[in-house]
Amino acid sequence: MNLLRDGAFRALLFCQTVVFLLLTSGCEGDSDLVIPPHPINATVGEDIVIPCHLDPVVDATDLTIIWWKFDRDPKFVFVWKDGEEMKSKPHALFTGRTSVSSSNLKHGDVSLKLQSVKRSDQGKYACHIETLMREAFIDLVVVQ
Template sequence: MFDNKPASLLSLCFLVCVTEGLRTITAEPGQNVTLTCEVNNSEISGLQWTRPDLDPKYVFVYRNGRFDPVKQHPSFKERVELKDSQMKDGDVSVTLKNVTFNDTGTYECRVAQGQTDPLKLNSIVHLRVSAGHTNNGGDSHGRVGLTLGLFFLLLIL
């Protein structure tokens, strides 16, 4: 029983950490939603919002100082824009306009800071579009997952 304790704690920590970074937004069809992502440094050389289950997976791409629509998935054309076009204070959130049921999915925000830095995963947002169940923000800080994770951690100890 005690031999598995460190592995269980490590697994639990991973679950809590992953849950902490996940934001859930629930919206109704036709609404505009903001997929939030922020970085500490306002020097942003690259930004990608992706939805990995799509091909192409790109929702919004910013590089070389401007929006790059070349690889953008067709369903997002003309519907996605930066919340703050200047990305002041490191706000790289995007607004998705006129959401549909097909927009339900998990979105990932990757940011490169500095000219030589690679893109790094910064935020994961799960969007659920359903009729009549709007909370637009959900558990935006992962509090439920963190609370449950800490509860189970205390049970193990």
């Protein structure tokens, strides 16, 4: 009789584990950040997009997205939190020049738009999704 109960318990535990794995396998935590494998080139004065997206696609609207640059203090270039841009966070050199497309966030596109590129914008950038604990790095090369 105990063998029957033990077998039934194991079967139930197995089924619960399988259901849990199925439910969590499609969660947003499985997404990775994808960026180009090469530096982004820009010319002084132009507007550019530094590409970065989640794969598989996850609606990023409610995620915390942080773009930062290694050689700045504060490092923040752009911060998106609780469904809106945190305008008080970026370094003064980036104020009013950076954005993400709120409509593209729904499709996992967290690319950074940088307006009026300056020579000082050159350097290494990080796209960080705090909510998912994901980060990707890309270099921006600026020419005259």
